[in-house]
Each structure stands twice: as C-alpha cells, then as structure tokens.
Amino acid sequence: MRGRRFIISVDSCKPGMRTAEAIVNKYGGVILFEDTSLDERAIEHLKNMGIQYIPVYEESMLTVSGVDKDWAITDEYNFNVKYEQDVHTIKKALSDISSGKRLNKEATDGIVHSMISRAQENRNMIDTVMQIRSIDEYTYYHCMNVSMLSMMIARWMDLGDTMVKKCTEAGLLHDVGKAMVPVEIINKPGKLTDSEFEEMKRHSEYGYLIVSENRSIDHDVALAVLTHHEKEDGSGYPLGLTGDKINQIAKIVAVSDIFDAMTANRVYKYKDTPFKVFELMQHQSFGVLDPTVLNVFLNNMTHYYVGSKVRLSTGETAEVVFMNRLDFSRPVVKVEESFIDLAVSKTVTIVEFL
Ligand SMILES: [Fe+2]
Ligand SMILES: [Fe+2]
Structure with a gap:
C-alpha cells in the first residue's frame, strides 16, 4: 500500500x-x-x-x-478507465468458468462494489452504456451495462440497499451461463439453427447452476439469473412463468437486458437515436416486460436526454426541451427561439444525436 x-x-x-x-x-x-x-x-x-x-x-x-x-x-476518465478494468475482470471470470473453474465471488464483489460506489455518476454511466461497444467482446460489456442499468432502476424504484446490491449482482451474472455454451454457437456469425438456438437458451439454466453453487450469493440472485428470459405473459423460457411468479430482480434485469441488446444492435446496424430505442421498448414490450419497471426505467432514462442536442430531418440543430411520454422518439425541441412539438409536426424527425 x-x-x-x-x-x-x-x-x-x-x-x-x-x-x-x-x-x-x-x-x-x-x-x-x-x-x-x-x-x-x-x-x-x-x-x-x-x-x-x-x-x-x-x-x-x-x-x-x-x-x-x-x-x-477528471472523474469522467476515471470512470471509463475503471469501467474498462471491470470489463477485463468479467472477461477473466467468464474464461475461468468456461475452463471449469468456479465463479470467483471476490471478483464479482469487487465489480459490484465499484459500481455501487459510482452510483452518483448516473449520467456517466448512461453515456458509457450508450457509447462503449465492441462486437467481439459483446458479452463482457453487456454484463457491465446490464449490471449498471439494473442498479440504477433499483435505485430509481427506491428498493433499498440490499435490493440495489442484488440487482447489480444479478445484472452482472445474468448471462454467466454463456460461458458453458459452445463457443462456436456464441460466435457464430449467421443465424443459429433450431438446435443451436435451443442450446443457447440453456444459458439461463447453466447460469443458475453456476451461481447457486456459490452459497455466498443470495438465492434470489440465482433465481433472477434463471428467469431473466421469462416474459410477463408466460411465453418466455426456461420455465414459462407468468409475471406474478417472476421475482422483481429478474424483471429489472429483463428491462436492462432488452434495452442494452436493442442499443447494441441499433448502434451497429443503423445510426439511430436513443429515443428510437425508448420508443421501441415502449411499444414492443407489452406482455414481455413488467409495466411498472419499464415505466420507471423510461421516465428516468429519458429525463437524462432533456437538454441534448440533436439534428432534425430539416438539417437544423435543435435542443430537446421536453419528453413526450406517449412517444419518446418525438419530444418537444427548441430551434433557435422557436419550439417544435415533434408529436404534432410529424413530417420533421430527429435524424441524429449530436
Ligand atoms: Fe440472457
Ligand atoms: Fe443478456
């Protein structure tokens, strides 16, 4: 020292x-x-x-x-450097597991601790989730992002320190079972065959086995790992549970998981705005995600984008001044001294996030 x-x-x-x-x-x-x-x-x-x-x-x-x-x-750089270090720790933990070692609880604790201690830096966390992306290292970044987002949702919901910690932990570990899925399936560039997809889906059960084997991790966390792909209407896997049987941690992880996956795909496939992702979540998640958790998430996340600069389809630069809760991709924006409600002026769209 x-x-x-x-x-x-x-x-x-x-x-x-x-x-x-x-x-x-x-x-x-x-x-x-x-x-x-x-x-x-x-x-x-x-x-x-x-x-x-x-x-x-x-x-x-x-x-x-x-x-x-x-x-x-500055703290911002500190944040990003620490984030990269945590990603590195996850990478090591996953490769240990795939080579037959046990889950390293100390490493998990270290990341959860550093994440919680940075809780005041919500804005930084959101920026990082939106920006840091890499295809070949997808799972590590994804685990970190889902962990951060789950922690923030638990805080926004005022669930108390114990639940905040469990949600952070569950987010970090939710896809840990992917370490047991054959690497050819994980890295396959094209579409998976039906049997490959079935194997991929087993990551929830593998994850449950890995996490529940470690007795120092709360059983609620292991259950959340098992059920993070369950859906409110009972059409999810592996158990086909309906919303009333899914624990709150799993519901929170599911919202973070879908958001991060959508953001990642969007960034690669199209140059799109986060507003579009919020809108898609709002409209495509009926029967999938818990509505209360989703609302808390969307209301809080979108709040961070008030004040952002965007480019409109007219070529003008505008500032987001008010989010429209019925359609997050169409906020009220300010161009120089005038205001445009994009929910009314439907011919104008946001084309770029500056
Ligand atoms: Fe998953
Ligand atoms: Fe995931």
Missing part, C-alpha cells in the same frame, strides 16, 4: 512515476508490474501498446520535478 493513486494519461507520464497497479494489455498480459518506476522506454512501450491511462502513486508524482496534480484526469 503506497498511498493515494491518480489515474493519468500516458501522454502526461514522466520518468520517475510509479505504477499503482499492474498494467495489462487487452488480452490480460502484464506490460508493467505494480510499483514499477517509469522510464522513457516504459512510457514509449505503453504508448505503443495503445494504453491511454494508467494509475500512478500520488507520492511518486510529487517527487517528479515540475509535476502538479492538475494532470490527474
């Missing part, structure tokens, strides 16, 4: 600073060990490896001449 750490950009690193944790590449290989004193070569090496930010000990920053702590990067 060598005191406080600061995350700084590699470009601002100076010889003499000491790393505050091991720096790893995206495959988990160690580039520099913890408490390594940086020299020009090491800094160059970090840059060549594409590392942008590293944690260094405050004490070592102060001993380097001409350095002041203003270099320490």
